[in-house]
Amino acid sequence: MSERVLTTLRSDPGRLTTDPGDPQDVDEVDAALTLWVLHELSYRGFEDVSPDAEWEPAVLALRRHLQRDLEARLRARWPGHEVSRETFADDLMAFIESDDGPSVASYVHSHASADQVLELVRWRSIYHLRESDPSTWTLPRLTTAPKAALAELQYDEYGSGRPDRLHAHLFARAMEALGLSTRYADYLDECPLEVLEMNNVMTLFGLDGRLRGASMGHLAAFEVTSSVPSGRLVKGLQRLGMAEEIIDYYAEHVVADSVHDQIAVRLICAALAADEPDQAEDIFFGAFTCLDQEARFARAILGRWGVAA
Amino acid sequence: MTTLPERVLVCPGGPLLLRGCQTYTDGEGVEHAVDRTVVAVCRCGFSGRLPWCDSTHKRLPPDKRPD
Incomplete structure (x- = not known):
């Protein structure tokens, strides 16, 4: 087809x-x-x-x-989740933080080879070379408070006006330093279903205004589960003596995503749920889907590497 | 440090978010340059990137996390 x-x-x-x-x-x-x-x-x-x-x-x-x-x-x-108006932000944060899916970062931290890391970078490049773009589509679908918060988060993702700090650009420079192609989707053919689908999910949630809650819930789960794994990746990449550019990329996410996760949960998702209560459960659906997709990605790549996940 | 109320957000169990600061002065009087619009200041004390939050609080037991 x-x-x-x-x-x-x-x-x-x-x-x-x-x-x-x-x-x-x-x-x-x-x-x-x-x-x-x-x-x-x-x-x-x-x-x-x-x-x-x-x-x-x-x-x-x-x-x-x-x-x-x-x-x-x-x-x-999606098994569903009860939503409370009073404790929405804390519930969403706890829901995401309780995720115990398999961790690629933990394996990279202590065991992965340089070739395995290069494969991970190639698979991740389908998203990271256009990092944050899917969420941008949600911006005009939001009410005032969550819109201001999403714009603030995206401003940081897009380098705060400095092209050299744009996250997708930082990833491209890191790929270049690793001797990889930075042309978008050059590595698509080697990517399994799990990579294609996780990218399709983000685009679907972003493009379809009806799914604005799911889009922002996905963003929140992505940000909340980024900082700690990024720190593990930094240590693994340092262990392997890999290029500074890729280490810097993940080091940037340790600090940036410790800000972004709070913005996403407390200032975007909670404000969206308050303004549009009919979006509240879809926020959880989006968060669950992100975690579920990441777990499937982890099982796919760890399975390929012969690691039990 | 700028501390207008709308520029500060205390995150339960997590950091303090500060918006629009040029610098941040920590508890020992050391001034730190700020290079992003919003920064997260560590409140659990266990960050490896002090004074900034590095999400270490997520790995702490509930009673060790800030209120």
Whole structure:
């Protein structure tokens, strides 16, 4: 399906068909790759695909079909969570902090080889080379208080006006120092389903205004579970004597995400839940989904490395 | 240190967020340069990056975390 979709996008996007066939017959990796390709049209697109394809009705119809399928699978994994208006921020923080999923960072800290770290960097590059972009789509969907807080968080992610401090740029410089390609998605073909899907999830939550709660809950879980693992990665990369640029990238996240997690939970998510109570449970759904996706990513890469997770 | 109320947020169990400071002076009178719009100041005392928070509080038992 992904091959057929890319070929049609290059020639005549209007001829895309909505029905990708019987779901039983569609390989899940192929479906995830197809959705990733269609989502990519809303970022920087492809050199050989017309920018008009982004808003082509046939493209949107197929994208919608695949997004609905993805969201249904995510909702089926979500056990639900009771939401309290009075203690929303503390409950959300505790919910995320209680996550005990497998940790890639702990393995990198003490055991991983340099080759394994390079593989991790290549897989992570699908997100980190456009770090923070999916959450930016949520900005105009928010009310005043959470909007101001998200803008403040994103301002820091985007380097506070300094291109050389933009996080995605810091990651690109680190990849360069490691001898890797910094061209976006150059390593997509080696990435498993778990990488494609975690990127599709972030784009889905960002693009669809209906899912603004899930988008911000995902952001909160991502930030809350970033600082401590980033510290472990710093120690592992130092142990391996890897390039300063990649060490600096994770060291930056130890401090930055100790700020961002509080902003995300207390100033974005709690304010969003207060202004729009119907979004409160979806905030937890988004947080759960982030943790769930990260756990699946960890099992995939640790499994590949022969480590029990 | 600027301490207008709207510029300070005490995070239960975690750090103190300060917004819009040029510098931060710690309890021993040492001045630290501030290079971001919002900074998180450690309140648990166990950070490896003092005076800044490095999320060490997340690994502490509940009774060791700041109120």
